[in-house]
Amino acid sequence: MVGTAIRTAIGSRRASAAGRETRERILDAAERLFAESGYSNVSTRQIADEARSNIAAAHYHFGSKEGLLEAVLGRRLDGINAERERLLTQCMRDAGGRPAIQDVLEAFIGPTLRLSKTEEGRRFNLLTGRASTDPNPEVKRILFQVYDSVGRCFVEAAAAACPDLSKAELFWRLTCVYGAMMYIRADNGRLQHLFGPGFTLSDVDGALKYAMPFLTTGMQAPPSAAAAPDATPSRREDD
Amino acid sequence: MVGTAIRTAIGSRRASAAGRETRERILDAAERLFAESGYSNVSTRQIADEARSNIAAAHYHFGSKEGLLEAVLGRRLDGINAERERLLTQCMRDAGGRPAIQDVLEAFIGPTLRLSKTEEGRRFNLLTGRASTDPNPEVKRILFQVYDSVGRCFVEAAAAACPDLSKAELFWRLTCVYGAMMYIRADNGRLQHLFGPGFTLSDVDGALKYAMPFLTTGMQAPPSAAAAPDATPSRREDD
DNA sequence: GTCTATATGTGGATAGAC
DNA sequence: GTCTATCCACATATAGAC
Structure with a gap:
């Protein structure tokens, strides 16, 4: 439905120590939770919580839940x-x-x-x-x-x-x-x-x-x- | 979470031509949609619509979404x-x-x-x-x-x-x-x-x-x- | 970059009329 | 047995302050 999500967020990401840490924590949390419960059974909320962050950060870095899965796999x-x-x-x-x-x-x-x-x-x-x-x-x-x-x-x-x-x-x-x-x-x-x-x-x-x-x-x-x-x-x- | 759903509805079901037809239509619809999209990606609403029925009927016959899957498989x-x-x-x-x-x-x-x-x-x-x-x-x-x-x-x-x-x-x-x-x-x-x-x-x-x-x-x-x-x-x- | 607050939609389940 | 209307929890996504 919203396939045209904001990819610019990913492209425009530049080196920022704090930013990269959050990004990696979100990827780690997503990987763990997707593995445990499956993509469709995990909410971005849970992922954000597990990463000690919040939904907005996940969307800022990956544009959408779909983009997050893509990043988890690609990594x-x-x-x-x-x-x-x-x-x-x-x-x-x-x-x-x-x-x-x-x-x-x-x-x-x-x-x-x-x-x-x-x-x-x-x-x-x-x-x-x-x-x-x-x-x-x-x-x-x-x-x-x-x-x-x-x-x-x-x-x-x-x-x-x-x-x-x-x-x-x-x-x-x-x-x-x-x-x-x-x-x-x-x-x-x-x-x-x-x-x-x-x-x-x-x-x-x-x-x-x-x-x-x-x-x-x-x-x-x-x-x-x-x-x-x-x-x-x-x-x-x-x- | 709600594993103790109303199983009495199933037990107390007796022969009723109209009832059995609805029941079977719901099972057919659930089987089709579960197969297509997977258990977690299908709502009881969609199933009820596909069966030309409604959510309440599905819950009446099967107690819960979980009970519905059980019936679909058992059949x-x-x-x-x-x-x-x-x-x-x-x-x-x-x-x-x-x-x-x-x-x-x-x-x-x-x-x-x-x-x-x-x-x-x-x-x-x-x-x-x-x-x-x-x-x-x-x-x-x-x-x-x-x-x-x-x-x-x-x-x-x-x-x-x-x-x-x-x-x-x-x-x-x-x-x-x-x-x-x-x-x-x-x-x-x-x-x-x-x-x-x-x-x-x-x-x-x-x-x-x-x-x-x-x-x-x-x-x-x-x-x-x-x-x-x-x-x-x-x-x-x-x- | 990161957050809180919120918009907007949909989920399973149920109450109560018929 | 079947329906409409509704409760309440939770989903994705975004706006806007910091």
Whole structure:
């Protein structure tokens, strides 16, 4: 509705020690509360209170609640996603355009999973994991924008790593990969509830040791057309 | 906050043709709107309008917005989850306690994926997929309650199908399975956006043909301890 | 840049007529 | 059972003093 909010406030911000501190406190508070309760369930009031500031300051710095979410995401994702793209490009180049799928998965998923080694990183993963299925159009728009570039790199690299998969099969397999990655990040507690105490999705080593091989093996499954029951058993056209 | 809402209204409901019609119209409207926008982003007013009724009627029949969500979920899940449990129990029994993992996955995931064959089933999957990462405590409580029993059946059957996996490894693999299943249901449009037109998660045949084998193969990966780099290559203790 | 006070809208829930 | 009218809490956003 008010998409044309005052972005000038952001552009005209100049170095001011006190100002930057407030700004960062608001970002920290927003990140924490968005992660805990979800974008739509948190008010700018709560954020301002948590930041020991007030609503007006939040609007002064970020123009709107939407702009605040954008800033919260950009603050961390700009760096993370640049690294993921760099790793993806590099493993493509190192392998002469035919990377191993485990390297591609590691480049795309590894950096995000490892975020959970710190408490604030874990919180940020919770935020993005929950946001990934948020129906709010504002949230969707921002996510599509922030993840578009790295997502394209990933699909391209995965396609190069699995040249004998049809585009349809790649689509479904990468959906499963995305799903697993986001579910780990969103950490909804379902499996912990079923498995009892002692199991946690925040265990980065467990994720790398157990989830990554699951996904790698799944990606390496033979193409479904060739694996169909009673179908031509051995002939395939490439590779 | 108001968890002790008037449940008597539900209990005291007796057969009344006009009443039941209104009730069903409200459930239909709530299901549609919850699926579209998420529980927290829909007001009871919108639901009442969509049902060509009013807020008071919704509160009369369901006591609260929370009670309404509970009824929306129960209406379909009671049947679906009973069927899933029946299938899981059956494939355990048929295999003498050692079922094939693909049968377990099919029993647990198949019935929900096939819901998407109808438009209203697809909408319902959207609703539950989005709800699965909803941070709202009301939503979490209801989901845990509605899925607890079938979830335990599934974990038990999966453990029986994969006896050589440690509990930790099973935990992580089933997390991946859950993640893929929920991501397909939540259908956030990310992969369609990256793959372009012609690809859709509503394609039930595609899901069964491509996603299920991915998950089955992942579950069948050798245990990670034995698959560790440069580790003992062939000796394993069971099976 | 930061605040208080406020404008303006909408949320869930209920009272009470019919 | 169904409705209108209403209570009250809280949302985003802004005006204007400092």
